[in-house]
Amino acid sequence: MIExxxxxxxxxxxxxxxxxxxxxxxxGLTIGLLPGLSxxxxxxxxxxxxxxxxxxxxxxxxIGMIAVVHTGDTFPSVLLGIPGSSGxxxxxxxxxxxAQKGEASRALGAAFFCSMIGGIIGGVVLFLVxxxxxPLVLAFGSPELFMLALLGLSMVGILSxxxxxxxxxxxxxxxxLGTIGSAPAVPEYRYTFxxxxxxxxxxxxxIALGLFAFPVLIDLLVSNQSISKGAKLxxxxxxxxxxxLSHKWLVFRSSALGAVTGFVPGxxxxxxxxxxxxxxxxxxxxNESFGKGDIRGVIAPESANNAKEGGALIPTLMFGIPGSGxxxxxxxxxxxxxxxxxxxxxxxxxxxxxxxxxTLIIAxxxxxxxxxxxxxxxxxxxxxxxxxxxxxxxxxxILGAYQTSNHWGDIILFLVIGIVGWIMKQLDxxxxxxxxxxxxxxxxxxxLWISFSRFxxxxxxxxxxxxxxxxxxxxxxxxxxxxxxxxxxxxxxDKGVKS
Amino acid sequence: MxxxxxxxxxxxxxxxxxxxxxxxxxxxxxxxxxxxxxxGDTAFYDGKSLEILIPTSPGGGSDIMGRFMAxxxxxxxxxxxTVQPVNVPGGGTITGSNEFALMREANGEHTFWxxxxxxxxxxxxxxAVKFDYKEMTPVLGYPDGGVVxxxxxxxxxxxxxxxxxNQQLVYGGTSATGLPxxxxxxxxxxGLDVDAIFGYESSGPARIAFEQGxxxxxxxxxxxxxxxxxPLVDSGQAVPLYSIGQINSDGELIRDPQFPDLPxxxxxxxAIYGEEPTGQEWEAYKAFVGALYTVQKVLWVHAxxxxxxxxxxxxxxxxxxxxxxxxxxxxQVFGYDPFVGEELxxxxxxxxxxxxxxxxxxxEYLLREHGVEL
Numbered sequence: 001m002i003e004x005x006x007x008x009x010x011x012x013x014x015x016x017x018x019x020x021x022x023x024x025x026x027x028g029l030t031i032g033l034l035p036g037l038s039x040x041x042x043x044x045x046x047x048x049x050x051x052x053x054x055x056x057x058x059x060x061x062x063i064g065m066i067a068v069v070h071t072g073d074t075f076p077s078v079l080l081g082i083p084g085s086s087g088x089x090x091x092x093x094x095x096x097x098x099a100q101k102g103e104a105s106r107a108l109g110a111a112f113f114c115s116m117i118g119g120i121i122g123g124v125v126l127f128l129v130x131x132x133x134x135p136l137v138l139a140f141g142s143p144e145l146f147m148l149a150l151l152g153l154s155m156v157g158i159l160s161x162x163x164x165x166x167x168x169x170x171x172x173x174x175x176x177l178g179t180i181g182s183a184p185a186v187p188e189y190r191y192t193f194x195x196x197x198x199x200x201x202x203x204x205x206x207i208a209l210g211l212f213a214f215p216v217l218i219d220l221l222v223s224n225q226s227i228s229k230g231a232k233l234x235x236x237x238x239x240x241x242x243x244x245l246s247h248k249w250l251v252f253r254s255s256a257l258g259a260v261t262g263f264v265p266g267x268x269x270x271x272x273x274x275x276x277x278x279x280x281x282x283x284x285x286x287n288e289s290f291g292k293g294d295i296r297g298v299i300a301p302e303s304a305n306n307a308k309e310g311g312a313l314i315p316t317l318m319f320g321i322p323g324s325g326x327x328x329x330x331x332x333x334x335x336x337x338x339x340x341x342x343x344x345x346x347x348x349x350x351x352x353x354x355x356x357x358x359t360l361i362i363a364x365x366x367x368x369x370x371x372x373x374x375x376x377x378x379x380x381x382x383x384x385x386x387x388x389x390x391x392x393x394x395x396x397x398i399l400g401a402y403q404t405s406n407h408w409g410d411i412i413l414f415l416v417i418g419i420v421g422w423i424m425k426q427l428d429x430x431x432x433x434x435x436x437x438x439x440x441x442x443x444x445x446x447x448l449w450i451s452f453s454r455f456x457x458x459x460x461x462x463x464x465x466x467x468x469x470x471x472x473x474x475x476x477x478x479x480x481x482x483x484x485x486x487x488x489x490x491x492x493x494d495k496g497v498k499s
Numbered sequence: 500m501x502x503x504x505x506x507x508x509x510x511x512x513x514x515x516x517x518x519x520x521x522x523x524x525x526x527x528x529x530x531x532x533x534x535x536x537x538x539g540d541t542a543f544y545d546g547k548s549l550e551i552l553i554p555t556s557p558g559g560g561s562d563i564m565g566r567f568m569a570x571x572x573x574x575x576x577x578x579x580x581t582v583q584p585v586n587v588p589g590g591g592t593i594t595g596s597n598e599f600a601l602m603r604e605a606n607g608e609h610t611f612w613x614x615x616x617x618x619x620x621x622x623x624x625x626x627a628v629k630f631d632y633k634e635m636t637p638v639l640g641y642p643d644g645g646v647v648x649x650x651x652x653x654x655x656x657x658x659x660x661x662x663x664x665n666q667q668l669v670y671g672g673t674s675a676t677g678l679p680x681x682x683x684x685x686x687x688x689x690g691l692d693v694d695a696i697f698g699y700e701s702s703g704p705a706r707i708a709f710e711q712g713x714x715x716x717x718x719x720x721x722x723x724x725x726x727x728x729x730p731l732v733d734s735g736q737a738v739p740l741y742s743i744g745q746i747n748s749d750g751e752l753i754r755d756p757q758f759p760d761l762p763x764x765x766x767x768x769x770a771i772y773g774e775e776p777t778g779q780e781w782e783a784y785k786a787f788v789g790a791l792y793t794v795q796k797v798l799w800v801h802a803x804x805x806x807x808x809x810x811x812x813x814x815x816x817x818x819x820x821x822x823x824x825x826x827x828x829x830x831q832v833f834g835y836d837p838f839v840g841e842e843l844x845x846x847x848x849x850x851x852x853x854x855x856x857x858x859x860x861x862x863e864y865l866l867r868e869h870g871v872e873l
Binding site: 043044047048051137138141142182184185186187196197199200319320321322325328329330331332333335336338340341342343344405406407446449450453454 | 556557558559560562563566567586587588589590591593594597625627669671673674675676677696697698699700701703704706707708710711713714722723726727730831832871873
């Protein structure tokens with residue numbers, strides 16, 4: 001296997017293929033940079049062009065694009081507080097406050113460095129997993145997948161901060177939104193009001209853009225001052241790289257978490273940044289500064305979201321089951337080049353898989369370098385006055401929303417969800433739980449339904465189910481005790497002030 | 500400074516507009532203006548464009564087929580129109596189908612690439628369906644097929660001892676009114692006691708469930724069977740039972756040309772019971788195999804489109820399928836030989852016209868056996 005790995009490097013480094021890879025990287029960065037556009041859009045653009053290419057070249061183009069979307073999407077998250085794609089929402093939590101303090105370069109430096117490391121780790125995981133891929137995928141039956149969805153949902157508690165009750169209600173609201181559209185298993189449509197647009201459910205990008213981007217537009221206009229509030233752009237990206245190095249353990253485990261989450265098909269891929277953020281917050285010492293501009297809050301999601309792509313390719317390539325819209329189109333691309341996903345990709349077609357791993361790694365390195373070079377010109381956006389910035393952003397966001405299904409319903413929903421998001425922001429209610437509930441609602445329902453109809457109550461006793469259940473209880477208990485500990489402390493402090 | 504900023508902003512807006520424009524009308528269109536084919540008379544499609552409306556999101560099998568044929572259509576249609584595949588996803592392909600029927604002008608410049616979900620919704624009278632195949636003319640049709648296979652853990656080694664499985668048979672699929680419909684009808688014909696579980700996201704995860712032992716009998720369409728199930732057969736984990744088959748012009752169920760060695764449901768029935776299958780379930784099975792598999796992917800044009808447009812499409816497509824490059828490359832994409840021209844038109848009329856009582860019986864069967872109310 002190692003031998004094939006190095007033989008493939010030669011194929012990948014062929015000048016014509018490198019050219020296509022760079023084309024992919026450029027497109028991926030641009031798409032990440034533009035709020036509202038995700039990897040799915042990039043794939044749809046590239047798909048017609050791969051027809052007739054040899055698989056190695058075509059994959060260099062496609063994987064080059066996928067690999068760096070989550071590198072480029074950090075710019076708007078940090079600089080504007082608007083998610084560049086649905087993978088970098090959690091970065092806003094601490095990246096944006098850092099930009100407001102004028103430390104945008106530091107946050108971006110850390111983000112790009114971690115993206116690169118995360119992406120490389122994702123590629124390495126993909127490589128290491130090849131010999132065990134079958135038993136690994138087969139270990140997750142429907143009951144285990146249901147428990148993993150629950151594990152993701154249990155993050156809601158952590159991400160709700162000081163308002164656990166509102167967080168849980170928001171999470172449930174998100175789950176309700178997730179039930180809109182056709183039900184799994186039976187030909188029934190829920191809450192569609194006979195509007196065909198809603199038959200497929202609300203598109204995820206609309207929820208993300210509405211909740212996180214729309215409120216920023218309004219607040220920018222109201223505040224009438226630029227994002228960095230007149231602060232000078234101080235600090236260098238090198239500080240960010242140093243920050244990441246001093247938290248190397250966090251970078252490593254967040255990347256590992258990202259790769260593993262990406263690998264579980266149909267689950268969590270689009271909330272991996274939140275999961276990583278939540279876990280980092282939960283397990284870090286002195287975590288009070290999270291949400292106020294803690295560099296660890298940038299490192300965790302950024303390491304995870306690039307690592308996710310390597311993980312997500314495992315079920316896509318080897319089993320032909322895509323975990324996301326992007327990987328679904330990738331399967332189509334393979335077909336156009338005369339290849340099919342399946343077990344043969346780790347036997348007779350192993351070199352192609354190896355070339356994908358190389359492309360992931362190389363693209364992540366060059367993507368990060370390109371972004372580091374772009375920090376200086378692009379960071380100036382945070383000093384632009386809102387009256388100039390907002391019209392431009394509004395067009396971008398509305399176009400981004402409209403392209404999710406090219407239906408006028410997209411714009412209506414974007415505005416409605418946006419207003420909900422703005423009200424929640426004004427009240428300082430946690431918004432991430434809505435997103436997590438929304439993403440996981442359908443998988444939780446689907447796998448719970450299948451588990452019961454296949455195994456009755458028996459599935460509750462499966463070892464995998466019990467292990468994950470213990471994990472969930474541990475997470476919930478720890479967040480409960482930590483919160484209580486903090487409360488006692490604050491009460492004591494309050495008393496101290498009074499007396 | 501300001502100039503620099505506005506330049507940057509300008510660049511982004513241009514990039515965005517390009518991206519949005521491209522993502523909705525992808526660039527498989529070929530804009531070359533060739534006049535070589537026009538000898539005096541102007542061809543209908545000269546200077547016109549032809550849209551292929553694909554009712555799914557980009558990347559699925561059906562989408563790939565539509566995109567694959569776009570450049571060949573451009574080449575072979577007289578007048579060399581610009582051919583543009585356009586995705587209108589949503590509503591389980593119904594959104595795009597309705598949009599084609601209700602909102603696209605019947606001027607011969609729009610075609611519609613229907614798939615199995617479209618036809619299933621149509622046959623089961625899904626209330627959201629606002630289109631009628633009777634108001635469209637088919638110009639190109641491709642069959643599909645597939646194989647039902649069983650886990651070797653069940654002790655079944657051959658279709659003839661199918662009834663002697665040593666464990667409860669469990670089948671997993673998306674929903675009783677989706678792709679699994681024909682499969683569960685085949686179980687009904689064979690009198691198999693199968694526990695059918697629905698809710699899987701697509702047939703990929705359902706196949707994984709089979710490998711995990713969560714289910715022990717499964718169906719996969721031809722391309723997925725060849726790439727993902729054959730390795731299981733070779734390693735002894737799975738045993739192929741029968742192909743879904745095709746309906747010939749006499750209305751008989753025959754073997755799938757892709758799987759000449761696999762029996763049909765009819766042959767399996769005969770091996771088990773020693774007589775030919777009869778009854779409503781058998782009629783229903785044959786009718787749905789015909790309507791959903793014998794010609795599965797169909798390129799439709801409005802029936803009231805200009806006559807010369809339909810004629811140009813029929814002739815152009817006949818030439819296209821004769822094209823050697825198309826035939827060779829297309830084999831990988833489509834897997835089967837196409838139907839074209841008048842043969843296709845009369846075949847579609849026959850296949851979509853379900854025998855009396857079949858539809859009512861299927862609706863009643865779905866309610867009785869699977870609790871699905873239509």
